[in-house]
Amino acid sequence: MIAPAEKGKTVKLNILRQDSPDAKPYWQNFEVPCNAGSNVTSLLRSISESPVTAGGAKVAPPAYEASCLEEVCGSCTMVINGRVRQACSTLVRKIHPHDSEEPITIEPMTKFPVIRDLVVDRSRTFENLKRIKAWIPIDSSYNLGPGPRITPEEQQAMYPLSRCMTCGACLEACPQFTRDNNFVGAQIISIARYYNMHPNGKILKDERMEVLMGEGGITDCGNAQNCVKVCPKEIPLTESIGVIGRAATVYSIKKFFSK
Amino acid sequence: MTHKRVIVVGGGLAGLSTSMKLSEEGVAVDLFSLVPVKRSHSVCAQGGINACNDVARQQGYSEWEHFEETVFGGDFLANQPPVLEMARTAPSIIDLLDRMGVPFSRTPEGNRDLRLFGGSLYKRTFYAGATTGQQLLYALDEQVRHHEVQGHITKYEFWEFLAPIIDDGGRCVGIVAQDLRTMQIRSFRADAVVMATGGNGLIFGQSTMSIICTGSGTARCYQAGAKLGNPEFVQVHPTAIPGEDKCRLMSESARGEGGRLWVPRKRQDSRHPNDIPEEERDYFLERLYPKYKNIVPRDIATREIFYICEQGMGIGGGQMVYLDLTEKATGIPYDVLKRKLGGILEIYEKFVGVDPLIEPMKIYPAVHYSMGGLWVDFAKDEKTGGLRKADPRNHMTHISGLYAAGEADYQFHGANRLGANSLLSCIFTGLFIAPGIKKFIESQPAVAEKTQSLYDNAVQNQQAIMTRLLGSRGTDNPYVMHRELGKAMSDNVTIIRSNGKLKQTLDLIESLKDRYRNNLGLPDSGLWNNQSLGFARACWDMILLGEAVTKAALAREESRGSHFKIPDEFVDRHDLPLDQRALQRDDEHWLKTTLVSFVDGQATLGYEPVDVSLVAPRARNYGKVTAPATNAPTAGAAA
Numbered sequence: 050m051i052a053p054a055e056k057g058k059t060v061k062l063n064i065l066r067q068d069s070p071d072a073k074p075y076w077q078n079f080e081v082p083c084n085a086g087s088n089v090t091s092l093l094r095s096i097s098e099s100p101v102t103a104g105g106a107k108v109a110p111p112a113y114e115a116s117c118l119e120e121v122c123g124s125c126t127m128v129i130n131g132r133v134r135q136a137c138s139t140l141v142r143k144i145h146p147h148d149s150e151e152p153i154t155i156e157p158m159t160k161f162p163v164i165r166d167l168v169v170d171r172s173r174t175f176e177n178l179k180r181i182k183a184w185i186p187i188d189s190s191y192n193l194g195p196g197p198r199i200t201p202e203e204q205q206a207m208y209p210l211s212r213c214m215t216c217g218a219c220l221e222a223c224p225q226f227t228r229d230n231n232f233v234g235a236q237i238i239s240i241a242r243y244y245n246m247h248p249n250g251k252i253l254k255d256e257r258m259e260v261l262m263g264e265g266g267i268t269d270c271g272n273a274q275n276c277v278k279v280c281p282k283e284i285p286l287t288e289s290i291g292v293i294g295r296a297a298t299v300y301s302i303k304k305f306f307s308k
Numbered sequence: 309m310t311h312k313r314v315i316v317v318g319g320g321l322a323g324l325s326t327s328m329k330l331s332e333e334g335v336a337v338d339l340f341s342l343v344p345v346k347r348s349h350s351v352c353a354q355g356g357i358n359a360c361n362d363v364a365r366q367q368g369y370s371e372w373e374h375f376e377e378t379v380f381g382g383d384f385l386a387n388q389p390p391v392l393e394m395a396r397t398a399p400s401i402i403d404l405l406d407r408m409g410v411p412f413s414r415t416p417e418g419n420r421d422l423r424l425f426g427g428s429l430y431k432r433t434f435y436a437g438a439t440t441g442q443q444l445l446y447a448l449d450e451q452v453r454h455h456e457v458q459g460h461i462t463k464y465e466f467w468e469f470l471a472p473i474i475d476d477g478g479r480c481v482g483i484v485a486q487d488l489r490t491m492q493i494r495s496f497r498a499d500a501v502v503m504a505t506g507g508n509g510l511i512f513g514q515s516t517m518s519i520i521c522t523g524s525g526t527a528r529c530y531q532a533g534a535k536l537g538n539p540e541f542v543q544v545h546p547t548a549i550p551g552e553d554k555c556r557l558m559s560e561s562a563r564g565e566g567g568r569l570w571v572p573r574k575r576q577d578s579r580h581p582n583d584i585p586e587e588e589r590d591y592f593l594e595r596l597y598p599k600y601k602n603i604v605p606r607d608i609a610t611r612e613i614f615y616i617c618e619q620g621m622g623i624g625g626g627q628m629v630y631l632d633l634t635e636k637a638t639g640i641p642y643d644v645l646k647r648k649l650g651g652i653l654e655i656y657e658k659f660v661g662v663d664p665l666i667e668p669m670k671i672y673p674a675v676h677y678s679m680g681g682l683w684v685d686f687a688k689d690e691k692t693g694g695l696r697k698a699d700p701r702n703h704m705t706h707i708s709g710l711y712a713a714g715e716a717d718y719q720f721h722g723a724n725r726l727g728a729n730s731l732l733s734c735i736f737t738g739l740f741i742a743p744g745i746k747k748f749i750e751s752q753p754a755v756a757e758k759t760q761s762l763y764d765n766a767v768q769n770q771q772a773i774m775t776r777l778l779g780s781r782g783t784d785n786p787y788v789m790h791r792e793l794g795k796a797m798s799d800n801v802t803i804i805r806s807n808g809k810l811k812q813t814l815d816l817i818e819s820l821k822d823r824y825r826n827n828l829g830l831p832d833s834g835l836w837n838n839q840s841l842g843f844a845r846a847c848w849d850m851i852l853l854g855e856a857v858t859k860a861a862l863a864r865e866e867s868r869g870s871h872f873k874i875p876d877e878f879v880d881r882h883d884l885p886l887d888q889r890a891l892q893r894d895d896e897h898w899l900k901t902t903l904v905s906f907v908d909g910q911a912t913l914g915y916e917p918v919d920v921s922l923v924a925p926r927a928r929n930y931g932k933v934t935a936p937a938t939n940a941p942t943a944g945a946a947a
Binding site: 069087088090094100107109110112114115117118119121122124138173175182184185186192193198199200203204206213214244250 | 348408411437454532557838
């Protein structure tokens, strides 16, 4: 059941390591076996099985996050060959020319504090989900009948937005999202749009708009449009930014006249 | 409002639904997870969630039918009252998920759409594209976040459960856990603990499960005195993409929506699949099971794939068959399937590089689900045939105050789980058991009164284990040992089991235990985010679970559901059909639940009767055509 290995084929890796949050980062080279189906997570697992650098030094295996290995959990986001990607769906054969002597570079995301090696702290994104009240308010889990009827067109508009894994790729690529500001980024804007579309999710729409029109909200978007290019789930992020931007205008006019 | 607290370990569907319901009942919850709960393995579920519904009901289906199919699908090994309660509750769970905003796929009129799934002739599976698990998990994740904001639930993400803490009276009164970043080990008091830690696919090396599914949560309770129920029952899913790091699931919904399994009639036919004409294809499940066709239950489809490949009829003579979703085979337009199955089509396209609506997929079975798990109790309601509501016994393990929910427990699915019943059982359990847990903690003295030394000792025990592991300087790398274990378990303890191979596996497990104790070498001795430490601990747990699975399989001298035993002398009799080589189901001796206890460092077997009070066991073959059909494959039949 294992993909046939090309005998003796290896690939070079250059990994940016960092022992702890305050330590200085450093590069380390590895050379690991590579098969036809190898992806970046399988290369990292190989290092764990034999944690020796290309120079022959025994080292601690690089720390990294991974879980589902099929690009649906959002764990393994990292910067590979200079581009933010999910390590599990990054197949070596797709990013690395056959027989290339060049190493594949693997770095942690730069927009989040490094915990160790390739592990970063993405708690900011989860905290922001709280801020924009990313949920449908329900009375209780008691049996109160079905939810509102939704047309297939509405479902098909909402479904792509519901697939956001909170992986952080859009934030890594965004020039406006930095470690020292509080911009919420495309992910949160798109999730807010998703909940605002739902007939009952709309109940909290104004509260979400208040957050998105405050500091770190929609006006911080610089329209670079990098987010949509790197989203592994091809979520229409720039469309969401447009929709929320227009909703913000409408909301502020409404607010002005209701004063 | 009670001031007592409950710990939930695991943040998948079972853990989240338990947490949400407890919080709603006014019980404070501490929720522990290895990963942010939004990344739990439930996210990988694809096809859907079963429930009786208005359309099926008008066609003759009912909650009773759902119950009956589940029990039949599980080859009568499941205790029946919990299954009946689950089937009865299922329609209201769909409504609840709908209110939470799960984007269920819709009919043109705006109703929730339905699809066909294995082991049923009625459409009774609700779905959200082909990412149903992800959508359900996110909906519950957001509800739990709402409770978290209100201060009712406290999350401990990137924390690893190490052991339950048990007092002199045998009651679970808390846990020891470790912060995976700072590596701090500390105790947490709890008036009850719920294990919702999922399955154990990693003991088989490659499976469809996430790499966090080591079963260590279950294994640590097992080592502390909880018993395992039916660990030998392991679901091997018929359709996955074989891979070197994991086997990626291709949902049963592919077949529910019209996908067909086939192999070329001509042995080792080297033509491109699209160039092989209809009459030169063997749609073997349709040939063998004219009634259920491609949606026979998983254990059966898996064995048929195994057999056809064993006969040399797999693609290129190897271990693969076609799963065909092309319009040519299904008659369903490209766009329709793209919309309904997009999530899995993308996975195939990304990892294999081929559009499966243009070219048939190449698939093979892979380990997918643990029917077995922590043994849990239930309280039957004699009046309804189902369960007594709010009874503290429901889902309690052999340790008082220690509960299990979801894939981590052994309830509902017997010897084989039907597709789209797992999302249901996870959510049902969480919602159903919370009132009983509340009643339990109200009946018990508060753990706040317990002596601190009980907790300090538990922490010291775990610190000693950590110190020993960090100092281990042998030559056996835990990741390599895991690979060895996984290969043996996959080769010998999955689709076909024979006593000779099972004994060999137990010998290997003994040697792994010995090497682990005496020659382990931890590749990292640091005290900051040390992932090797957690993996090494889980490696030991996986070895012990492997032993429990293999010993229970060796003892069970029959075939039932996913457990298919062939006597050694018939293993290589490829001239005989599998059914004729294998032991038959033996209700007289083996209609019983396996109980595995951890005694003196060994898996020790015991048994108890199964509650079959509602439906009498009967033969299970899904109308298989026994005589070879006229269109049976023959070598070189086609030019």
